[in-house]
Amino acid sequence: MSEVSEFPIPETHVLAVASHVVYGYVGNTMATFVMQSLGCEVSSINTVQLRYGQAKGTRATASEISDLYQGLRDSYLDSFDMMLSGYLPGAAAVEAVAFFWVLDPVMGDNGKLYVAEDVVPAYKALIKDADLILPNQFEAETLSGVKIVDMDSLKLAISTLHETYHVPHIMITSITLPTPGATASLAVVGSTATTNSEPRMFSIRIPAIDCFFSGTGDMFAALLLVRFREAVFNTPGLSETDAWRSDNDVKATELPLAQAAEKVLASMHAVLTKTKESRDLELELYKKKRATGTDTPDGKKMKLVTSKATEVRLVRNLGSLKNPNVQFRAEDV
Amino acid sequence: MSEVSEFPIPETHVLAVASHVVYGYVGNTMATFVMQSLGCEVSSINTVQLRYGQAKGTRATASEISDLYQGLRDSYLDSFDMMLSGYLPGAAAVEAVAFFWVLDPVMGDNGKLYVAEDVVPAYKALIKDADLILPNQFEAETLSGVKIVDMDSLKLAISTLHETYHVPHIMITSITLPTPGATASLAVVGSTATTNSEPRMFSIRIPAIDCFFSGTGDMFAALLLVRFREAVFNTPGLSETDAWRSDNDVKATELPLAQAAEKVLASMHAVLTKTKESRDLELELYKKKRATGTDTPDGKKMKLVTSKATEVRLVRNLGSLKNPNVQFRAEDV
Numbered sequence: 001m002s003e004v005s006e007f008p009i010p011e012t013h014v015l016a017v018a019s020h021v022v023y024g025y026v027g028n029t030m031a032t033f034v035m036q037s038l039g040c041e042v043s044s045i046n047t048v049q050l051r052y053g054q055a056k057g058t059r060a061t062a063s064e065i066s067d068l069y070q071g072l073r074d075s076y077l078d079s080f081d082m083m084l085s086g087y088l089p090g091a092a093a094v095e096a097v098a099f100f101w102v103l104d105p106v107m108g109d110n111g112k113l114y115v116a117e118d119v120v121p122a123y124k125a126l127i128k129d130a131d132l133i134l135p136n137q138f139e140a141e142t143l144s145g146v147k148i149v150d151m152d153s154l155k156l157a158i159s160t161l162h163e164t165y166h167v168p169h170i171m172i173t174s175i176t177l178p179t180p181g182a183t184a185s186l187a188v189v190g191s192t193a194t195t196n197s198e199p200r201m202f203s204i205r206i207p208a209i210d211c212f213f214s215g216t217g218d219m220f221a222a223l224l225l226v227r228f229r230e231a232v233f234n235t236p237g238l239s240e241t242d243a244w245r246s247d248n249d250v251k252a253t254e255l256p257l258a259q260a261a262e263k264v265l266a267s268m269h270a271v272l273t274k275t276k277e278s279r280d281l282e283l284e285l286y287k288k289k290r291a292t293g294t295d296t297p298d299g300k301k302m303k304l305v306t307s308k309a310t311e312v313r314l315v316r317n318l319g320s321l322k323n324p325n326v327q328f329r330a331e332d333v
Numbered sequence: 334m335s336e337v338s339e340f341p342i343p344e345t346h347v348l349a350v351a352s353h354v355v356y357g358y359v360g361n362t363m364a365t366f367v368m369q370s371l372g373c374e375v376s377s378i379n380t381v382q383l384r385y386g387q388a389k390g391t392r393a394t395a396s397e398i399s400d401l402y403q404g405l406r407d408s409y410l411d412s413f414d415m416m417l418s419g420y421l422p423g424a425a426a427v428e429a430v431a432f433f434w435v436l437d438p439v440m441g442d443n444g445k446l447y448v449a450e451d452v453v454p455a456y457k458a459l460i461k462d463a464d465l466i467l468p469n470q471f472e473a474e475t476l477s478g479v480k481i482v483d484m485d486s487l488k489l490a491i492s493t494l495h496e497t498y499h500v501p502h503i504m505i506t507s508i509t510l511p512t513p514g515a516t517a518s519l520a521v522v523g524s525t526a527t528t529n530s531e532p533r534m535f536s537i538r539i540p541a542i543d544c545f546f547s548g549t550g551d552m553f554a555a556l557l558l559v560r561f562r563e564a565v566f567n568t569p570g571l572s573e574t575d576a577w578r579s580d581n582d583v584k585a586t587e588l589p590l591a592q593a594a595e596k597v598l599a600s601m602h603a604v605l606t607k608t609k610e611s612r613d614l615e616l617e618l619y620k621k622k623r624a625t626g627t628d629t630p631d632g633k634k635m636k637l638v639t640s641k642a643t644e645v646r647l648v649r650n651l652g653s654l655k656n657p658n659v660q661f662r663a664e665d666v
Binding site: 006007011029033036037039040041042044046315316318319 | 339340344362366369370372373374375377379648649651652
């Protein structure tokens, strides 16, 4: 009890439904630890146990997942405050439950679907019950039917998502718009709808790190869940409202969602910058060892060594999660 | 890198093989978070995904486990420093690997076996490859064939375990010897054998907390793994030796294992004391609500409410894990 002040949020119990990966921080392995470190109690249902980067392993069926969830309810343990999930096998079991649902509609990226075709309508049916969705640009396009090529189409896509699915909070986790002459940068764009479904949009621009990391989507989702809970909790009366929708007179850049995203991006930028440094060091050492030793790796081995070296350095960078140093601010769109 | 000093140990990669429980801190759910919080990278293989307190759920087969492990090796990811496991399906895949293996031979308690009969010889075969074993009193009796009734039989049991299995480090996690007239207390008894297999025994007495908690064995194992690594690391040259066996002139109470156990018990006593306080408060509130409301729970519901209230308060008591306040000291046996 004396330690509560260490944590940004009041006691919060989260149900996390995602995949478990044996090695590396992806899916529930990433999300659970991030949320626990920031003070959440997390119950995790693992939909599949995977080997590293492979779609092979022990898969739970929809009925097993549904059964696990039913087991929680039977045991009077379903007193969750929030849920974080992607696609939800056995969704009927949880739809009726009243918690704040953060849904990451994982379907694809960079113009390509990487789930089965029938997952798209399944997500469309789920989103009407979600409180906050976290699509990337491609997923926002797929769900809204609007191709995002400039600010106007971005606004249209977000309006369409608010209107079509009645989802109060939207955060598009990566947007790349052609900006001739500018240096590489990424943006996230968020919006909390007013009571009459008008979007309130903000964007946060962040410098791109030239490196591919795994699990960053799960890290973003877990951090945003905690930081949004924190920002809502710090707004008097807001946590008692339905779906935590700010009063209509709150400006876009002052939204709890915007404040939360600023902290999330600060943490992520710090952790990924450190990861990139450690990666470069590890690969340099490996190359030196290779040059002097008998180890002559083939392309496949080099790829594995590289992806291992690029694992997000999470456990030993908890300070950056707990104490974000906000540098990138929300701007009006 | 600037944050390394936050952690008691150098970078340490642990493979944890245990069950996953959806709700509550037991098995890998407990062990993984404890080790991560203290700075370990943890890869966890979940042998079974269980509902709360039930042996029902998604079970991975021995060949699936073995396949998961083989997957790690194929991907050049098997650079583990330590392993924490109970019974290990598909053990052949890991036996050859050179890491420090902490084995918790989970078989039963209080005079009763709660695994199948054939698990006993399976454990006996595994222990020859383990570096540190963590039996409780009943398991130590089962493995040594010595009934522990007094100090002499305790010494005989530990000598027998060192000699029979050539296991260098033993920690008996709970010993209750009849001590007429004394207040209830528990003891742990540990030993690191000398190079000529002589035991060096110490004991640590702790006040008993009058409450049954789940997952304390997993918590003990995870904490001991980290604190033993720390104590060994702080002993110059010891981490480079085989099985981290202290020089023969090191006294029992000065062993890294003894120093580690002192910290582990300090953390556990603090967390469990706080858990008991929270539990009592939660049950009192529940009973008040029940007295005024329409909720008249049956015996089954009351049992569930109680066991939920008794869940170890881990996430919000990290300070007690990280900064143990040692009060109970190792004594010579």
